[in-house]
Amino acid sequence: MTDHAAGSAPDPAALRAARRDDPKARDRDLAERLDAPEAALVAAHVGAGDGMRALPLDPRPDALIPMIGGLAEVMALTRNAHCVIETVGRYDDWTPGEHAAMVLSPGVDLRIFPRHWAHAYSVERETPGGVMRSVQAFDAAGDAVHKVFLREGSDLAGWEALRLALGRPDAPAPAFAPRAPTEAAQGDAAKADTLRREWARMSDSHQFLRMVSKLKMNRLGAYRMAGEPFARRLAPGAVRATLEGLAARGFPAMVFVGNRGCIQIHAGPIRSLEPMGPWLNVMDPGFNLHLREDRVAEVWLVEKPTRRGPALSVEAFAADGDLILQVFGYRKPEVDHVPDFDALANTLSVLPETVA
CATH class of the missing domain: 3.40.1570.10 (HemS/ChuS/ChuX like domains)
Known part of the structure; x- marks a missing residue:
């Protein structure tokens, strides 16, 4: 995996063009090919259209997770560079914490470390099956830390309430830090x-x-x-x-x-x-x-x-x-x-x- 330089990202128009040229590519894969943070690919669609609309959100889990609880049943996704996990459930049982927090609902069991939640967006993407709606959170390097995808039975009123309460339409374009290297094995x-x-x-x-x-x-x-x-x-x-x-x-x-x-x-x-x-x-x-x-x-x-x-x-x-x-x-x-x-x-x- 390449490590993008601090603050750098391709021009938003170039990112949108790359998305149009390869609409089926997963965001992380496309971002890696472009040597860009994944969050930059999402941020390029703020106020832009092109079949995808993004809105910056307050990224703090204490603000975000309770509002996600109003979406009813959703799909939760967390990944690293080698593995992806997806589970279906509700964000009902939220335990906040400055250093560590938890969701302990059936189907959605999370341990959250808030200091790494630096950027967040609501995303609406047009697909052949209809509009796909998601909340996506990223760390300071622009790597995804967690995503939430609405399902057929999710609450669209809750979706609009989340966007209204946490949306930051005037937020400046994000800057990204270098990706922190993985710590090698440390023994003595x-x-x-x-x-x-x-x-x-x-x-x-x-x-x-x-x-x-x-x-x-x-x-x-x-x-x-x-x-x-x-x-x-x-x-x-x-x-x-x-x-x-x-x-x-x-x-x-x-x-x-x-x-x-x-x-x-x-x-x-x-x-x-x-x-x-x-x-x-x-x-x-x-x-x-x-x-x-x-x-x-x-x-x-x-x-x-x-x-x-x-x-x-x-x-x-x-x-x-x-x-x-x-x-x-x-x-x-x-x-x-x-x-x-x-x-x-x-x-x-x-x-x-x-x-x-």
Whole structure:
């Protein structure tokens, strides 16, 4: 993925022309071909028409998410460079927070990090099937952090209310910061024993990132340092094997896909897998997943001790260390340990070199 320069973007007229010339291209793919931030492609259509109309919005989640709650049932989408997750539901249960916030509605389960929500737009795009309406939020570099697409049963009065309350028609043209590079794996062999000792003392999986940060490590670096029984490296095909195993066995799981600004979670079964070229797709009612399998460089089976039993996960990383997705057993509030998921995990191929 190229890294656009700070503040730079092609001329809006050129962006609109590129969209007209390739109307079926996904915004992110088209923006990458043009070496432009995705948000610039959207901003080029502010007040312009050309089959697509965009309106700048207040991007703060505390303002935006409650208004999205007035849209009734919608499709929520979060992605990173390698994976896309889409779920259907309502934004009804909103918990605000300055540093972290949550939506915990059936079908829409989000962890939101507001400081990365820098730009937002309402978008109306003319398609052969009618007008497609969406709310799209972007970070300071212009990369999408979260999108919301209206469905046939969504509330159009709520849509107009959102645009009226949060629209900024006179907002200046956006400037964009350089894309922050992905942090490579950070470990410290001299602290490996301390890491394992502190890992064994965990009582909640949410303590993990605080622990590794205190040790000047990060997630992937800690996995490489800890080794068994905490982290076991799996063959790259373990992601497909996990999803296939879940589809075959029929029990629910939790799939986490995110970026710096938002993590979206599917909690439920996985019914079918549809490979297509480099993409591995789940196309279930109310839940879609699109994974670039060819970009999975490392997969880890991770066990974190908690008061409610050990939490097991399968986690995939790209070659640059970017976290692609995580798959957990379906955890309940009082239970983190999921024997069915453990049994599936034990069928996965473990590579012999579990410590770098």
